[in-house]
């Protein structure tokens with residue numbers, strides 16, 4: 190990340206979510222604020238969605254990881270969890286759509302300070318009011334002590350919490366991933382949904398060229414893809430941090446569960462996974 194500059198990669202899932210509303214009627218993840226928070230014209234969003242046939246795979250994955258995370262979050266709230274932490278929130282609008290407001294949940298949105306400041310400007314420009322359950326916590330995962338920052342913002346470290354961490358792990362160093370997992374593991378009954386990417390070689394040949402091109406583009410920025418994992422490797426890391434109940438949802442399963450909802454879905458399997466883990 191570049192100091193004082195918001196994440197540029199945060200625009201990508203935000204555009205996928207907006208395109209998902211326009212092209213797929215939000216049938217995987219209904220997000221009535223996706224267009225407003227993005228602040229781009231429909232024609233630009235559609236151009237983004239249609240400029241490359243493989244964009245449909247990104248749209249599927251982005252909508253599906255959000256659905257999986259929000260379903261797990263709802264189950265956690267039904268079980269009594271009241272603290273939600275959205276790590277690397279970008280332009281995620283869950284806090285605006287929160288269906289659990291009546292249950293008095295508290296949502297901590299954690300993000301790189303410049304990204305969070307940009308999001309707050311986008312919310313104000315779009316006329317989207319801040320809900321009372323939302324707490325912003327600016328944190329750099331590479332430098333700051335996450336737990337200390339959360340506690341400073343009113344987070345109860347002795348009370349269970351549910352974390353989402355979507356589209357973030359690939360951009361972090363292994364050190365920052367490990368310390369974030371340590372912080373989560375120190376909270377009782379911690380639960381997390383996150384996604385990760387396998388090494389390029391795991392992508393099928395017809396997709397590998399596209400992945401390599403995007404990786405090289407990012408290499409020229411300060412948001413390079415820093416961490417990729419094999420499924421067995423990520424499971425071992427989670428277990429070493431005390432997470433015992435681990436579900437790894439691969440792209441094939443995502444396609445079979447959600448693929449029908451994506452208009453013009455390109456054939457192909459991406460080496461992307463969503464993980465749901467409980468401590």
Ligand SMILES: C[S@@+](CC[C@H](N)C(=O)[O-])C[C@H]1O[C@@H](n2cnc3c(N)ncnc32)[C@H](O)[C@@H]1O
Nearest residue numbers: 196198199202277278279301304329330355356
């Ligand atoms: C690809 S975006 C994903 C945003 C959002 N979760 C979504 O799915 O739309 C990556 C997010 O990770 C955040 N991020 C990357 N590196 C970070 C760091 N070192 N500290 C805090 N946040 C970071 C960025 O600010 C950005 O919001």
